[in-house]
Amino acid sequence: MMSFWDQVRAAVKRDLLRERRAGEVFWITMPFGSVALLLIPIAVGTDLPLLRRIGPGIFWIVVLFFGALIAVRRTGAETPAQRDLVALLGIDPAASFTGRVMAGGLLLSGFQVVAGIVAVLLYDIELDSWPWLFLIVPLTAVGLAGLGIVAGAITISLNASPALVPLLVAPLSVPLVVAATESTDVLSTGGSILPWLLLMIVVDLVLAVTGVLTARPLQETQ
Amino acid sequence: MSIDPPLIKLRSIGVRIGAANILRELDLTVLSGEGVGIYGDNGSGKTTLLRTVATLLRPSSGRGMVLGADLASAERFKVRTRIGFIGHIPALYPELTLEENLKFITRVTGKSSSSIPVALETVGLSSASSRRVDECSYGMQRRAEFAREILRSPDLLLLDEPHTALDASAIEIVEYLVGQVTESGGAVLIVSHDRDRVAPMLSRVSELKAGMLS
Numbered sequence: 001m002m003s004f005w006d007q008v009r010a011a012v013k014r015d016l017l018r019e020r021r022a023g024e025v026f027w028i029t030m031p032f033g034s035v036a037l038l039l040i041p042i043a044v045g046t047d048l049p050l051l052r053r054i055g056p057g058i059f060w061i062v063v064l065f066f067g068a069l070i071a072v073r074r075t076g077a078e079t080p081a082q083r084d085l086v087a088l089l090g091i092d093p094a095a096s097f098t099g100r101v102m103a104g105g106l107l108l109s110g111f112q113v114v115a116g117i118v119a120v121l122l123y124d125i126e127l128d129s130w131p132w133l134f135l136i137v138p139l140t141a142v143g144l145a146g147l148g149i150v151a152g153a154i155t156i157s158l159n160a161s162p163a164l165v166p167l168l169v170a171p172l173s174v175p176l177v178v179a180a181t182e183s184t185d186v187l188s189t190g191g192s193i194l195p196w197l198l199l200m201i202v203v204d205l206v207l208a209v210t211g212v213l214t215a216r217p218l219q220e221t222q
Numbered sequence: 223m224s225i226d227p228p229l230i231k232l233r234s235i236g237v238r239i240g241a242a243n244i245l246r247e248l249d250l251t252v253l254s255g256e257g258v259g260i261y262g263d264n265g266s267g268k269t270t271l272l273r274t275v276a277t278l279l280r281p282s283s284g285r286g287m288v289l290g291a292d293l294a295s296a297e298r299f300k301v302r303t304r305i306g307f308i309g310h311i312p313a314l315y316p317e318l319t320l321e322e323n324l325k326f327i328t329r330v331t332g333k334s335s336s337s338i339p340v341a342l343e344t345v346g347l348s349s350a351s352s353r354r355v356d357e358c359s360y361g362m363q364r365r366a367e368f369a370r371e372i373l374r375s376p377d378l379l380l381l382d383e384p385h386t387a388l389d390a391s392a393i394e395i396v397e398y399l400v401g402q403v404t405e406s407g408g409a410v411l412i413v414s415h416d417r418d419r420v421a422p423m424l425s426r427v428s429e430l431k432a433g434m435l436s
Contacts, residue, residue, distance in 0.1 A: 002332045010329040014315065021317035021354070084278055085313035089330050090303035216299075220280075 004095045011091070011099025015074075016106065024073055025107045033066045033111060034118045041122060048124050055123030056184035060177050062115060063140065067108055067173075068166040071148025074104065075155060075162040083156075083219070093215035097149060101211065104145030105138060112137045127187045132197075136183050139200040143176045144169070146207035150214065157221040176203050226254045229289055229378050229409040230275055236283035237270050237433075244270040246433040247284070257400050257410040259420040262430035268413035269309070271430065272380050275411060276307045289378055303331065306376030306403075310383045312363040316356035320347055320366045323355060327370055341369040345395050361387040368395050377408040384412060385419045397423050 002010070019025055040058050041051060086096060116133070119125060127133070151168035155161070183196035230252035237245040244267045252258050262268050273279045275288055277298040289304055291297035314323050321338060328335040342348050345365040355363060364387055371379060384396045400410045400423050413430070414420045421427050429436045 002330055006332075007330055010326060013329075014318070014326050017322065018315055018317045079311065079313070081309055081311040081313035082315065084273075084276070084307065084309065087278060088276065088302050088305055088307055089327065090299075091330050 004092055007091050007095035008099040008102065011096055012103045012106075015100060015103035018077075019103070019107060022077075025070055025111060029066050029070055029073075030111055030114050033062055033115045036062050036066075037115060037118050037122055051123040052125060052188075055119055055125045056188075057181045058123070059116065059119040059125075060140075060181045060184070062119075063108075063112055063180075064144065064170065064173055064177050065166075066111060066115075067141075067144040067148065068169045070104070070107065070111070071145075071152055071169060072162045072165045074100075074148065075152030075165055087219060093219040094212040096219075097153075097211045097215040098208075100149050101142060101146045101208075104148060105142040108141035108145055109137050112141060125184075125188060127184070128190075129187045129193070132183070132187055132193055135197060136180060136200070139197070139204055140176060140180045143200065143204045143207055144173060146204065146211050147172055147176075150207065150211050150218075153214070153218040157218050175199060179203070226407075227290065228253050228287070229256075230411065231287045232275075232281075232284065233286070234284035235274065235281045235286050237267075237274055237279060238282040239270070244433055245274065245281075248433065248435055250428075250435060252409045252411060254407050254409060255404050256426075257404050257412070257424040259417070259424040259427035260411070260413045260430050260435070261415060261417040261420065261427060262413070263415060266430045267433040268415075268430055269382055270433075272307070272309075272382050272411065272413050275378075276305055276380050277302055278307075303374075304377040306371040306374055306379040308364075308367045308371060308379075308381050308384060310386055312355075312360075312367055314355045314363055314366060317354065319352050319354050320358065320362075320369075321351040323366065324370060324373060327373055331374065333373060337373055338369075341372040342366075344372055344398070345369045346391065359387075361389065361392065364388055365392055365395065368392075368399055371399060372402075375406075376403065379403045379408065379410045381410065381412045383414050385414065385416065400424070 147169050151165045154168060155164045179196040179199040183193050186193045228251045230250060232248055232250040235245055235248045236243060260268060274281055277288060277293060281293055286293035289301040291301040324338045325335050342351050345368050347362060347365050347369060350362060385393060403410050412420050417427060
């Protein structure tokens with residue numbers, strides 16, 4: 001039997017290869033998210049100072065909605081037969097959870113980068129301390145991916161429709177989205193980013209511990 | 223002379239799903255080297271029985287031991303890697319090629335990927351190894367599942383309606399796999415609605431009716 005991290009690597013590789021072939025995130029969700037960002041100025045008008053002020057918030061709400069969409073798709077894409085196989089292969093459910101979070105985090109990071117460029121161009125957002133984004137983007141992506149996977153597993157164990165996933169993800173992601181919005185805002189207005197980064201790290205850690213500890217019980221009730 | 227303990231020993235097993243009693247007071251013993259068939263009509267509980275033996279469902283009542291592990295305890299997680307299971311819906315990743323699906327299996331189980339070409343050859347899929355699963359017919363997907371179990375070489379093989387969508391040459395693959403497992407001291411449990419198709423390759427067959435073996 002392979003080690004925990006070998007199993008994590010195998011799960012990441014499998015999920016990324018599946019996404020590369022299916023292209024749902026890159027060819028459907030990304031353009032759709034960019035269009036959503038484009039629609040906001042049409043709705044609120046092209047008042048640049050206003051767009052600049054509300055831009056970070058809008059961006060993170062779009063990330064949340066499309067992150068939830070990705071989670072729904074990924075939950076629906078796994079069949080009961082595939083879940084049975086994963087159990088019988090003896091893959092540690094915690095390794096499976098970790099691998100899926102890492103793959104989901106990478107995909108969401110990619111989504112954030114593309115949508116982020118669109119948002120900066122459309123809303124004229126100034127990011128003086130942009131290198132902080134190298135921390136903000138993955139912390140948010142991993143958190144949302146973890147939430148999506150835990151919510152997906154709960155939905156499956158309750159024998160409910162994947163449509164329930166966003167209902168679970170949206171309220172639980174509030175601290176993450178608030179921290180991401182505030183930290184991005186701080187990058188253009190100045191101030192200390194550390195409390196918001198700390199909040200994101202705490203949320204991610206809580207999700208990681210919850211995901212790892214509930215992975216086996218959730219797998220067994222599916 | 224030592225007598226090997228049964229690989230499957232179910233005593234008064236009951237499985238309840240929702241409000242329905244799917245299996246009731248079911249007794250079953252399968253010894254090392256045996257191939258056992260269970261046949262029954264749709265809804266008689268065949269798949270539930272197989273999933274229970276595969277440790278994927280916990281019995282609601284009774285006592286069950288599979289490969290020495292109690293079905294009600296955490297021991298069952300440890301024996302899962304020794305159980306091969308082919309359900310009637312293929313457990314393959316449709317976006318991956320047949321070879322990539324098998325590589326995933328060898329990667330997570332620590333087996334060598336050098337046996338993949340031989341396994342694909344055995345099931346007659348050598349020329350389709352780089353074809354995506356969603357571009358393969360149902361019959362080819364079933365063959366790929368047999369290739370997976372050839373790679374895994376389980377001690378206990380569970381087959382759900384193994385003849386579905388398979389042509390005559392593929393039936394030989396089922397027989398080959400059943401022979402390979404039983405001859406190496408393992409056991410095979412097959413469920414099917416068609417008694418006549420499974421009986422010739424097995425030691426014995428029983429009928430499952432309304433969740434009970436007769």
